[in-house]
Amino acid sequence: MWQNNRSLRYVVANRDDGYFQVNVVSKSNSKRRTSVEHLEVCQNCLDRLRYEGFSSELLSKERRARVARFTLRSFFERFPKSLLVLRPTYGASDAPLNDYPSDWVNIAERYKEEKSYTCERCGLQPDRRFVHVHHKNGQKNDCQEDNLKCLCLKCHAEEPMHSQIKASPGFREFCARYG
Numbered sequence: 001m002w003q004n005n006r007s008l009r010y011v012v013a014n015r016d017d018g019y020f021q022v023n024v025v026s027k028s029n030s031k032r033r034t035s036v037e038h039l040e041v042c043q044n045c046l047d048r049l050r051y052e053g054f055s056s057e058l059l060s061k062e063r064r065a066r067v068a069r070f071t072l073r074s075f076f077e078r079f080p081k082s083l084l085v086l087r088p089t090y091g092a093s094d095a096p097l098n099d100y101p102s103d104w105v106n107i108a109e110r111y112k113e114e115k116s117y118t119c120e121r122c123g124l125q126p127d128r129r130f131v132h133v134h135h136k137n138g139q140k141n142d143c144q145e146d147n148l149k150c151l152c153l154k155c156h157a158e159e160p161m162h163s164q165i166k167a168s169p170g171f172r173e174f175c176a177r178y179g
Helices: 042-048 058-071 072-078 104-116 155-156 161-166 169-178
Strands: 019-025 031-037 131-135 148-152
Touching: 019 042, 104 131, 104 148, 104 155, 131 155, 148 155, 155 161, 161 169
Parallel strands: none
Antiparallel strands: 019 031, 131 148
16 A cells, blocks of 8 residues: 555554544544444455465455454564554544545545546546546545646546446446447
């Protein structure tokens, strides 16, 4: 994530009691910070560490069983809480809510106008409703110009963690019109 300039999505949390502070943005766009119990450990991390013989090549049932047995206390008995060489900018208690600012519509429109509604990746200039503004680092609250990129719908769908765009009716319409 550091290599892709997306590290601000992550926070440092080294509690071992299983409770974590998370920011929640609901579908109705209400925002709150709450404490939740039990977030599943990342299987990619377990694989990379080969933690207790974990491997992504294990059968799915066995991987899930090992994830279910994982505890932070046993992990921190083996690995120090200061394991990270690169530290995220924020901790669990001071991370900003990753949400669009109240004037996002104006910011996005102004940016698209500056870019002449042209995709900065493929150069296409589609119908304006198919032009999006993407946050390069994944932080919706970071609207500095160097973090924004004007993209057509298809190029936006190709960005990491944006594949859900491909399931939208607008994506099918875009592909039918522009290929």
